[in-house]
Every structure is written in structure tokens, then in C-alpha cells.
Amino acid sequence: METKHVNKYLKEMITCTMCGYCKEVCPTFKEIGWDSASARGKIALSYGLYMGDIEPDDSVVERLFQCTTCEDCKRRCPSKTEVVKALEAIRKDMNEAGFALEIHKKIYDSIKKYGNPYAETASRSEVLGEQPKKAKIAYFAGCTATYRNKEITDAAISILKKLGVEYTILDEVCCGSVLQRTGFDDESLKKLIDANIDAIEATGAKKVLFSCAGCLRMFRKEYKQFRDFDFEALHFTEWLADQELKLKPYTKKLTYHDPCHIGRHIGIYEPPRKLIERIPGVQFSEMEYNRDKAKCCGGGGGVRSAFPKLAQDIAANRVKQAEFAQVLVNTCPFCLNTLKFGNEKLKQDTEIIDILTLIDSLME
Ligand code: SF4
Ligand code: SF4
16 A cells, blocks of 8 residues: 555654553553554554554454544553544544545545534524624634534533623534544645634634633644634633623532543643632542543544444443542533443442533523
8 A cells, every 4th residue: 555644754654662650551452452453563563564564454444444543542652642633643644545435435524524523504593502702702613512512512502691691603513623623634624624714703802702612622733734813712611711700609520521522632630620629518539530631531533433333332331430429520522422321331329411511501
């Protein structure tokens, strides 16, 4: 197989010393148990394809798509190997050579046709029940919250209304995260980026609030590589933590899951905690693995769609780690769904909820 994209990451492939520290943290290795499923195994497979020493047979392709892009390996790696960057590049090479996974191709086609990965035909305005308008603050709802977890978009809009903020929703399309993570072309990604930046600029918004970790990561890390913009992209909790809030008491035992895409990827750890600590009477305690050491929910990087059992097993492990709490709060609709999916297997008596849903329910 000819490679082009992964060639830019030759340094990553040759500076991996095979020390194996990543095996201790890699969630896919923990479930699958084969070295090829660890970060170092996937780097070795990528190098094998680059050198032409191995062929992209089904087992190689499968392994290289079994990465949730959690980046726990990079945190643990003494060589700071950019495993995710190299894997996203080899996925591009595999897709271009005709080895894309069927389910990923289906998602890609849906995004191109409908602007969302769920083949939903209703527009954002129709689902959210509002039209975009001029405002200083915009809410980027994201595909998953809009089409699968409307309770999150309802909560976000309700919070903005209760605070008396002049806001607007957006005529947005998919942020492109799934295309980037599963190795699709830059041209398709650029169209989404242009559509979203145009939609935001049309409203004149200077702050854009996100309730999805994956969407925000795209705006903070990928978008500016394609096109500059002059608005601030913030997680909803980054903005909300600084607002005046009057919250009703809530006394349940609560813990917090850091989504990889706003945690390890862009370093947002404190604002959600600051918000939680403002709830009168709350009994908050940390999970053993928190902040940069948080374990992955198992859903990212196209794993949930292509390998649902793997995603569910990883998610069940994460929910188990919250067994001391009555409520597991998080800040990403995709994590929320995957954690709930994991709990269908685990059947633990833990309520799993998005932070905006919780805060809205406590606001007077
Ligand atoms: S921790 Fe880093 S250097 Fe060590 S095997 Fe894993 S990827 Fe390679
Ligand atoms: S990003 Fe996460 S799932 Fe992927 S190889 Fe690294 S530790 Fe494993």
C-alpha cells in the first residue's frame, strides 16, 4: 500500500522505543490483550505499512481503527510519541487506498449529504425551534446533542434564557471531528469548517459556547489550521463558571468524568469542577483517575460505530470506577451516550448525566 500522509510522522514511528509504558494505560489494549492493540503495536503496524513490509489485510486495518484517540498513551510515553496524529494519518492512507471501514464510509456519506452523521433531515433550526440572529453569544449545539440528546440543547438554551443573555443558535453543520478522527479527506473537512465559520460570522458572535467536547476540540485545534477566525470558542462550562448563578441545594454523591477531548487534548479541567462546587450541599469527590489521568469512555475515534462491543466494554470499566457515587456527571454528549451504553452491560445503579442538564434543573 502506498503511504503519503503517515510519512509526515516518520519521527513518531522511529522514536517509539517499544518501552511498553503505553500498554499500562491504553484502553483498547486492556480489552483486546494483543500487543498490536496497544499504542506501540499500532505504531509498529503503521511503520510496517510505511516500509511496505506488511500488507493492509483485515487484521491490520481493524487494529489501526481500534484507537479511541484518547491520548492517554502520549501522556504516559517517555518519548512523547504523537500516536494519535500518526494513526489519523495512516487512516487517511488506508482510506485513500480503499480500506475505509464500511460504517465510517456510511457516516462520511451522511455528513456530506445531510450535514450530520445520523442521516437526519431536519435542520438545526427546526430541531431547536429557533432561528439564528445577530447576537454577541452563539451556542454551537453539535450533532449528537441536537439529534440524540435534545435534553442537553434544551438545558443549554434554558440556561441562557434564565440568565437573560442575548444569544443565538447557529445554522451549523457537523464540526468534522468524526471525519478527522477516522481519516477522511481535508477537502470535505474544509467545506464543513467554512460552513460553520460562515454561520458564526453571519451572527456577529464574539463568543461561541460548546456543549460537546469533540466539537470544541475541533475549533480549538483543527479549525485554525484551515481558516482563521476572530471569535472565542469556549466550552459552555468555561463561560458558565464565571456567571452569577442561584442554585437550589442538591445533596447527592457526585463525581465527574473528564472527556478526553476537552481534558487531555485541550486542558479544560477546572471550570466543570468550579461549577459543581458551587452547588449548595453537593457531596463531590474525584474518581481515582481524574484530570489528565482520566480513563476514556471508549467511544471516540470511530470506535463506537465500528466496534460497539469494544466501546461498551471500555465504557463499562469507566462507569465501574464511579461506583462510589450516585451521580456521574460529564461534559460531552458523546461520552454521555457511551457511558450509558457501558452501563447497559454493567447495570450499576449510577445516574449518568450531562452537567448542563444538572445545572439547569437546579437554577431558580
Ligand atoms: S510509551 Fe511511547 S515509546 Fe513507549 S512503547 Fe508506547 S508509544 Fe512507544
Ligand atoms: S490514543 Fe488511547 S486508544 Fe489510542 S493508542 Fe493511545 S492510549 Fe490506546
